[in-house]
Amino acid sequence: MNRNTFYIVCGIVALINVLIFWVSVIQDKTPIFIQAxxxxxxxxxYIIKREVKDPHEDxxxxxxxxxxxxRTLEIFWIVFFVISLGSIVWGFDRxxxxxxxxxxxxxxxxxxxxxxxxxMPSEGFLFAGNVxxxxxxxxxxxxxxxxxxxxxxxxxxxxxxTDEE
Amino acid sequence: xxxKIKVYRAMHDLTxxxxxxxxxxxxxxxxxxxxxxxxxxxxLAFKIARYFGVTIEEVFTYLPEGTAE
Numbered sequence: 001m002n003r004n005t006f007y008i009v010c011g012i013v014a015l016i017n018v019l020i021f022w023v024s025v026i027q028d029k030t031p032i033f034i035q036a037x038x039x040x041x042x043x044x045x046y047i048i049k050r051e052v053k054d055p056h057e058d059x060x061x062x063x064x065x066x067x068x069x070x071r072t073l074e075i076f077w078i079v080f081f082v083i084s085l086g087s088i089v090w091g092f093d094r095x096x097x098x099x100x101x102x103x104x105x106x107x108x109x110x111x112x113x114x115x116x117x118x119x120m121p122s123e124g125f126l127f128a129g130n131v132x133x134x135x136x137x138x139x140x141x142x143x144x145x146x147x148x149x150x151x152x153x154x155x156x157x158x159x160x161x162t163d164e165e
Numbered sequence: 166x167x168x169k170i171k172v173y174r175a176m177h178d179l180t181x182x183x184x185x186x187x188x189x190x191x192x193x194x195x196x197x198x199x200x201x202x203x204x205x206x207x208x209l210a211f212k213i214a215r216y217f218g219v220t221i222e223e224v225f226t227y228l229p230e231g232t233a234e
Binding site: 058059060061063156157158159161163 | 181189190191193194196197199200202203205206209
């Protein structure tokens with residue numbers, strides 16, 4: 001299999017996953033199918049990739065990929081650490097951590113409530129769905145960083161050099 | 166690192182494409198080595214030297230950074 005066919009297969013697999021994701025959100029309301037589908041896709045693509053015979057992948061390409069991945073990781077961990085730190089500050093600023101419990105709210109018709117609306121973990125920023133959006137944003141950022149560094153090192157190591165030959 | 170691959174290619178009347186195919190690398194890699202943009206691994210350097218039937222020192226010359234030619 002050549003590399004272009006592999007990319008076409010990747011595109012088809014990605015489309016199938018988008019479809020399953022859409023069905024999961026709209027109909028099933030359960031994440032298990034899309035999660036299983038992504039893991040299965042990764043395994044299938046890994047197996048197919050081993051069959052790809054690419055005459056252009058040599059030590060220089062490997063070095064470009066390695067350098068780009070290393071630089072991406074170097075930048076990404078700082079961004080990830082900063083965002084995680086911010087989330088922890090928000091996470092601790094809650095009753096039960098470093099903020100004192102608010103006084104009970106008097107409710108003449110029912111039992112007293114100790115937590116005003118908006119302070120429960122499930123209602124705040126740390127709600128699981130929001131964390132997912134944040135993580136996806138970080139993954140996309142990582143992808144952009146990698147592509148940027150990949151271009152940089154490819155240019156530095158003579159990818160688009162022209163010759164008189 | 167300086168190299169004389171282009172000279173040896175001319176002596177053997179070889180194109181970059183042919184040399185790249187014989188060494189199982191891409192033409193861009195040969196071009197990048199010739200232009201000094203990429204320093205090959207020791208293995209590839211030996212392969213290139215052996216391909217032309219010379220020693221590695223005859224093809225490659227090590228120049229420490231900042232050294233004038």
